[in-house]
Amino acid sequence: MQNIFLLIISLLFYAFADWRFLALLGVTTFVNYYLGIKIYKVPQERKKTIFLYIGILFNLGMLVYFKYFNFFYESFFDLLSLFGVASSHSILVILLPLGISFFTFQVLGYLVDVYNEEIEPNTDLLEFSVFVAFFPKILSGPIERAASFIPQIQKKRKFSYKVCVDGLRQILWGLFAKVVIAENCAEFTNRIFDQYTDQSGSLLLIGAFFYAIQLYADFSGYSNMAIGVSKLFGIQLMRNFSTPFFATNISDFWRRWHISLTTWMLDYVFTPLSFVLRKYQKTGVLLAIVITFILVGFWHGANWTFIVYGLLHGLYFIPLVYSQKMNVKQKVAQGKRLPSIKETIQMLALFILIMLTDIFFRAKDVTTALDHLKTIFSASIFDFPAEIYGNITIITLTLIGVFMIVEWINRERKHDFDIANCKGYIRWGSYISIFILIFFFGRSSETFIYFQF
Structure with missing residues (x-):
């Protein structure tokens, strides 16, 4: 039944x-x-x-x-x-x-x-x-x-208060990520990307930053809500995101980003390909990676922009493959409150790389994406973006900061809002705070970015 x-x-x-x-x-x-x-x-x-x-x-x-x-x-x-x-x-x-x-x-x-x-x-x-x-x-x-x-x-599911409450936490956090973080970022990205020819390099760089956050908050928000709703029915879905922006290299990023797609491609595409190409040693491994990521890009949509997006991500593995560090797993600031200076630099450098590559993900064609990057790396990158500076920008950046701090605190836990072991006043204070933020800063949306894929 x-x-x-x-x-x-x-x-x-x-x-x-x-x-x-x-x-x-x-x-x-x-x-x-x-x-x-x-x-x-x-x-x-x-x-x-x-x-x-x-x-x-x-x-x-x-x-x-x-x-x-x-x-x-x-x-x-x-x-x-x-x-x-x-x-x-x-x-x-x-x-x-x-x-x-x-x-x-x-x-x-x-x-x-x-x-x-x-x-x-x-x-x-x-x-x-x-x-x-x-x-x-x-x-x-x-x-x-x-x-x-x-x-x-195949077995009867029984109601579990603990699992149900944990599912509701994920739904709440996913809703916050979607309607507060993603949709407020979209206010900037839609305007900047749609009128990119009239913008300075500094403004396009800001647009790329907001889009990287929007893409993550939109899709991870959906995943958290899907996993949370499933828990209400006694069914556990696999985790799909694990704080990817705290990764320090591209391999670790893809272990944390869209995990269900990454593991699927690893098992059914990369592994058979690497077996066929094993006689070419490291070059064969790299070729298998590049082909796999081109397919990852093409999976996202019927556009050359996604193929270039996948190709670039595949090429980013070159240093890891030839230095034999592709499978090295590194937990950032394990057991510590803050990352080291080296870890901070690695995370920032990787985020900037991902952020710039996401321009291909957002642009309508490859030419548009290249024009974006050309403008960003021009002298206009030093122009002060006065047209976007204001209270709404400060509010959005503050909300993103809150979002990232909570994810940093929960980076080694089961999900991004796993506060089950916190004291009662902390849990209820968190629930009420998020409800208030959703009420005052949430924006309506008709769809999710990944619905188009």
Whole structure:
């Protein structure tokens, strides 16, 4: 009965986004449910592989059609124009189903795990449907693994006051991150990025700073709310962000940023690639990393800006690969209140690098992003940005400071607002303070940034 309830509300939730894509979700669920069973039951290895390839082609085919068809279509005609072949063409209007990148990767991982005999296929259609459609994660993840999610819905969930309260904390913190931090940052980024040709380098740099914070607060806010809502139903989703701006190198950053996508790419793309390219040693590892991150970028959207974004992140691994420090895990200021001078410099340098790279993430095309960077690194970077200086800027920066301080305090805990062990007056003081900040400084929003992916 719990699973029937979850499936009904999940389908209703998805229908509120766009009921027309319920059929697509249903077909995806039935096809992958059937293929998982066939892959497991067929004795011949060759037939197992055939069914796996059918699943990969089906799922990637759906993703490519809905998300990337126009990209390849336009790129083909752009290529023809480079060779002087003139041709007229029109763009097809294809609606992008919400969450398609997330639930597609989820079922792809499921089929590969069944093929590799890491899990047995789920033979209960109700349970598998809940796995695919569970409403907190379907629109923007986390990208859950069947091995961790399905066992949780195969048993009766019992109400836990402790888990419920912890879930409410995450919802509150996620809401604060979204409507206070992300939306106040958006007030600046939308204005600056939309009118970038009229802005100085200093103002564009400020815009890049606010966008980096907006992107993080928007997506981590969604993830915290999704994880928190899931806890109310007795289901634990994986952590998707772990204070990434406190990382000291690019490898550590990606261990903390969009963790469900990073681990998915590590298991299903990087590991097989590095095995194939192992004879090239460090160069092979680096090539596997670059290819993986190009795909990470392309996963985000059908635009060359995302490909460049992924490529740059892959290239940032060069020093780590050749110095053999890629797998070195470093906890900043472990057991201390404040970081060392060296750690502070490393965190700031990495944040600036990420911030400038995020310009490709936000820009409408590569030319626009390059123009942004060109202006930032011009003499106008020393101009005083008087047009943005004022009370609203000071308030927003103060709110960002509060946001980062709380995340710093909780950096080694289970989540960003894990204050369960604090004294009662601290907990309730925190709740009331956040409610007040949301009430006075929260801004309405119709969507999340990652809904477009």
